[in-house]
Amino acid sequence: MPQLRNQVLWQSIDEQIKNWYEELSIRNFWNAIHGISMGFRLKSLVPWITSLNIKWAEKEVPIEELWFGGKFGPIASLGGSESAAEVKEKLFLPENQKLFEQTRQKLEQEWIKTAPRDNFPIFVVRKSHGDSSEKKLRVIDGNRRLLQAIVDKKDSILATVGEPVGEPVLYEHWVPTSLLVDLVFWCKRQVRAGRETTEVVARLIAELIRDSSAGRVEFAERSIHRDKKLDVQLLEAVAKILDGWRISLELAK
Numbered sequence: 202m203p204q205l206r207n208q209v210l211w212q213s214i215d216e217q218i219k220n221w222y223e224e225l226s227i228r229n230f231w232n233a234i235h236g237i238s239m240g241f242r243l244k245s246l247v248p249w250i251t252s253l254n255i256k257w258a259e260k261e262v263p264i265e266e267l268w269f270g271g272k273f274g275p276i277a278s279l280g281g282s283e284s285a286a287e288v289k290e291k292l293f294l295p296e297n298q299k300l301f302e303q304t305r306q307k308l309e310q311e312w313i314k315t316a317p318r319d320n321f322p323i324f325v326v327r328k329s330h331g332d333s334s335e336k337k338l339r340v341i342d343g344n345r346r347l348l349q350a351i352v353d354k355k356d357s358i359l360a361t362v363g364e365p366v367g368e369p370v371l372y373e374h375w376v377p378t379s380l381l382v383d384l385v386f387w388c389k390r391q392v393r394a395g396r397e398t399t400e401v402v403a404r405l406i407a408e409l410i411r412d413s414s415a416g417r418v419e420f421a422e423r424s425i426h427r428d429k430k431l432d433v434q435l436l437e438a439v440a441k442i443l444d445g446w447r448i449s450l451e452l453a454k
Contacts, residue, residue: 235377239377248371251373252373253372254371255370256366257363258362259360259362261357261360262357264350267285269284269288269339270340274348279300285351288351311345312349318346319349322359323344325338325341325343326339328370371413372412374412378419382423384405388402389431389435399438403441403442406420410439410443411443420436420439
């Protein structure tokens with residue numbers, strides 16, 4: 202909500218949502234968090250922060266140990282990797298002085314039009330990226346804050362760090378119900394248009410929920426209409442795939 206810069210408004214919002222975890226059901230709480238993070242910022246944070254195989258701790262992390270979540274803006278212009286250390290080195294080179302100034306001005310504009318949050322910890326997870334098997338501390342929320350820290354010549358930044366403690370990394374995590382509902386909706390739309398996608402979508406859904414019992418419940422109980430033929434066909438296709446993995450999808454009777 203970029204237009205909300207007034208601290209009184211933020212305090213009011215904080216007051217309203219601080220008891221959500223106690224007042225809402227678990228499913229509604231995590232769906233609400235996903236709706237906010239995806240709806241406003243297109244960030245899928247919930248699977249990471251709910252996984253039982255990731256342990257979290259807040260600490261100061263050296264800039265050199267971090268990697269941006271992707272190549273955007275000046276990071277892409279520098280032509281290197283997403284390594285914060287590399288970005289920091291290249292951004293201050295004499296030949297990149299113009300890019301540095303453009304970056305500084307852009308960050309200043311973003312600060313002016315958004316709510317102050319540069320002191321908030323960024324979120325990072327140690328994970329592999331692309332074809333590499335090497336696990337690095339990747340930013341999942343806070344790329345702009347990391348870039349701001351580099352421009353400000355800081356050596357470290359406060360971060361909430363997720364360290365995997367088991368495999369699979371995403372395990373018994375929350376699979377957003379809205380994602381499953383959307384997949385069911387679009388599968389039916391495609392089938393009705395004469396494009397048979399049931400098996401493809403069933404495979405995708407099965408992969409999404411194979412390591413999440415909550416995801417299996419949300420799919421079977423909240424994403425499917427049992428009185429609709431195409432829904433039931435998709436449900437049965439997913440159940441068959443899971444059964445092949447010796448995973449049960451409880452079907453309501």
